[in-house]
């Protein structure tokens with residue numbers, strides 16, 4: 397059978413058909429919006445937050461008249477850039493030709509911006525010059541009030557929200573909270589992967605956003621559900637995957653969405669019509685080989701002690717007590733203080749992942765491929 401387009405996507409969201417599960421989460425987001433509740437969406441990197449937001453937007457489109465706006469603020473470094481990205485996203489959500497879009501263009505012209513379109517992507521670009529910090533706040537307030545007045549229900553998802561803690565404006569949280577708390581027609585999804593930072597932003601009594609949202613934590617997709625999805629996608633292209641091979645795919649990638657998708661993507665590409673354990677092994681080797689340049693780069697950025705620490709964790713798979721005598725002695729880490737210092741810096745660099753559930757905290761190498769590579773290489 398001639399193969400179709402690879403059904404295992406590695407970027408963003410395409411359609412419900414290529415998206416596995418997350419029904420409970422979509423429903424929860426929907427219920428929150430209907431009840432006027434804002435949501436804080438958190439998970440480890442590459443678990444599927446951004447994908448979920450777009451899946452949810454699709455769901456909104458199918459079921460309601462509620463409009464949606466997606467703002468990714470990863471690249472922003474201050475309030476001015478935040479406003480720029482928000483304005484551009486509004487224009488993307490409400491194109492020029494729609495009534496809201498044309499009203500928005502008129503409105504934004506009041507700030508005397510430079511408006512253009514990226515020649516490659518065609519995406520709107522808005523440049524505003526400010527005289528003062530106060531003018532920025534005024535513009536931000538203007539944007540939210542504009543949306544509020546359109547007589548439409550709108551969901552605004554702000555991705556990589558933790559970024560605001562790096563802004564030089566030290567009252568950024570207060571500014572945002574002040575300008576968003578009284579909006580009746582706008583619901584927010586604040587999304588981020590720096591768990592501690594996000595939890596601190598939204599659940600610290602002393603901070604402006606305290607208790608203002610409901611937390612939604614995105615975990616691994618259920619193994620059984622993911623298995624069915626994977627088997628289905630292969631079989632739609634006439635490819636059979638054995639039970640053992642499927643189990644190996646999920647175990648090797650730790651059911652961490654991006655890594656599972658990547659492995660399936662490459663399997664789809666190399667398989668004829670049967671995937672066995674041997675095919676999976678081949679795919680794993682190929683994947684690690686492709687990623688080697690990234691691993692070498694990690695090594696260059698780390699001290700020998702940090703690198704050795706990562707190897708130790710990779711060898712163990714998952715570690716509960718980073719300062720435990722047995723662990724420290726086996727890998728010659730030195731003292732518990734050493735282990736604490738190194739692990740703190742690796743967590744900060746997002747190379748070590750802290751997994752906390754109801755029962756305990758444990759640690760693993762953040763990047764699953766790096767973990768597998770270290771495990772094999774050393």
Ligand SMILES: Nc1ncnc2c1ncn2[C@@H]1O[C@H](COP(=O)(O)OP(=O)(O)OP(=O)(O)O)[C@@H](O)[C@H]1O
Nearest residue numbers: 406407408415416441442443444445446447589654
């Ligand atoms: N439910 C799903 N079914 C299939 N693929 C998915 C699903 N969710 C996410 N993906 C894929 O997994 C990868 C990671 O997803 P995504 O980028 O949404 O994660 P993220 O949590 O936003 O990551 P980051 O924190 O790095 O921004 C992407 O390739 C995406 O296409």
Ligand SMILES: [Mg+2]
Nearest residue numbers: 445446447555
């Ligand atoms: Mg994302």
